[in-house]
Amino acid sequence: MTEPVLTMAMSESDRTQKLLSGARRLPGFGLEARHETIEQIFIEQISNAAYDISELSLASYLIAKGGGDERLTAVPVFLSRAFRHNAIYVRADSPWRHPSELKGRRFGFPEYQMTAAVWVRGLFREEWGIGTDDMEWFTFRPERVPVDIPATLAEGDLFEALLEGRVDAVMSARRPPAKFFPASGDGGAIRRLMPDVWDEERAYYGRTGIFPIMHLVSLKADTVRRYPELPRQLYDLMLGVKNDGVAALLETIKNQTSDPWLWESVERSALLTDGDLWPYGVAANWPQIVKFMGYLRADGLLKRELALEEVFHPSVLHT
Numbered sequence: 001m002t003e004p005v006l007t008m009a010m011s012e013s014d015r016t017q018k019l020l021s022g023a024r025r026l027p028g029f030g031l032e033a034r035h036e037t038i039e040q041i042f043i044e045q046i047s048n049a050a051y052d053i054s055e056l057s058l059a060s061y062l063i064a065k066g067g068g069d070e071r072l073t074a075v076p077v078f079l080s081r082a083f084r085h086n087a088i089y090v091r092a093d094s095p096w097r098h099p100s101e102l103k104g105r106r107f108g109f110p111e112y113q114m115t116a117a118v119w120v121r122g123l124f125r126e127e128w129g130i131g132t133d134d135m136e137w138f139t140f141r142p143e144r145v146p147v148d149i150p151a152t153l154a155e156g157d158l159f160e161a162l163l164e165g166r167v168d169a170v171m172s173a174r175r176p177p178a179k180f181f182p183a184s185g186d187g188g189a190i191r192r193l194m195p196d197v198w199d200e201e202r203a204y205y206g207r208t209g210i211f212p213i214m215h216l217v218s219l220k221a222d223t224v225r226r227y228p229e230l231p232r233q234l235y236d237l238m239l240g241v242k243n244d245g246v247a248a249l250l251e252t253i254k255n256q257t258s259d260p261w262l263w264e265s266v267e268r269s270a271l272l273t274d275g276d277l278w279p280y281g282v283a284a285n286w287p288q289i290v291k292f293m294g295y296l297r298a299d300g301l302l303k304r305e306l307a308l309e310e311v312f313h314p315s316v317l318h319t
Helices: 017-021 038-048 058-066 115-126 158-163 197-208 221-226 230-249 262-272 286-298
Strands: 005-009 030-033 053-057 072-081 088-091 106-109 136-139 151-153 169-171 190-192 213-220
Touching (some): 017 030, 017 230, 038 058, 053 058, 058 072, 058 115, 058 213, 072 221, 072 230, 115 169, 115 213, 115 286, 158 169, 158 190, 213 221, 213 230, 221 230
Parallel strands (some): 005 030, 106 136, 106 169
Antiparallel strands (some): 053 213, 072 213, 088 169, 088 190
C-alpha cells in the first residue's frame, strides 16, 4: 500500500533539518517539504490551512482559536523561541538606553499581533512600567488575522522609518540590514536599545524561568481526523530530532556552526536552564502559554483564556 504523503512547511534549523531533508522519516507517511519564507508559511496556514503540518506563530494560532477557527490543531513542539529584549532598536544617536525611558514615544512593529510584539508589550507592562496606552504604536504590514488594534498602519520599511525619525524605536524579529547594523552590533546607524541586553535577558530568565515561545507546530484538523495517530507520532519524532540537534551542538570533534565559542555558549545555557535548553511538551510549557494568553487578552486580541484541550490535540496532553 502506498504511504499517504503529507505537505509540511517549516523553517530550517537543527530542530527541523533532518525532517526537511528526509534523513528522518515519519513512520507510515511520506513528507513533502514546501519551501517558503516563514512569513508566507504563516499567512498560508492561518488563512487557508494550506499544509498538513506547519510551523505557525503562537499568537496567530491562539487568536484564530479564540475566534472559533477549528481548522487547525497543534502539538507542543516549539520550533522558535527567543528573548526579545535584544530585538528592540533605536537610532545610534538616540538618548535612550532602557525601555522604561520610552514612555510616550512612537514605537514600531512589523505587525501588532505577531508573537514577538505581544511578548514585548507584555514586557513593557510587567517589567518596565509602561502601559499599552502610554505609547503611540505603528505597524508596517497588514495583520495576518483580522483584529482591531490601537496602531497606525504606516507606509514603507520599518528600519527606514526609524532612521527617518518617523518612529523613535522599533521591535523586529529580523536583524536590521548590515548597512545599518554591522555583525558586531556596534558602529552602525542603528543600535540595540539596551547596551547590556544579553545580561538583561539572562536576568529575566533567572527571575521568571521563561524562554519565550514564538512558534509551535500546527496540523490540519481534517488530516488529523483521517490519521488520529499522527499528532503523537509527529511529536515523538520531532522531540527526538530536537534532542539529537542539542547533542550535536556539544560534539567537540566538529563545531556544528561557525561560532568559535559555541561550546562555551551551550554549556553556559545548559547550566542556566538545568540542562533542558529547548523544552518541548505540555508540562514544561503550559504555564508560559497561559501567561502569554494573558498578554493577548491585555492587548484585546483574545477574549478569553483557552483551555489546554482547545489548544493541543488530546494525544499530546500528557507530554
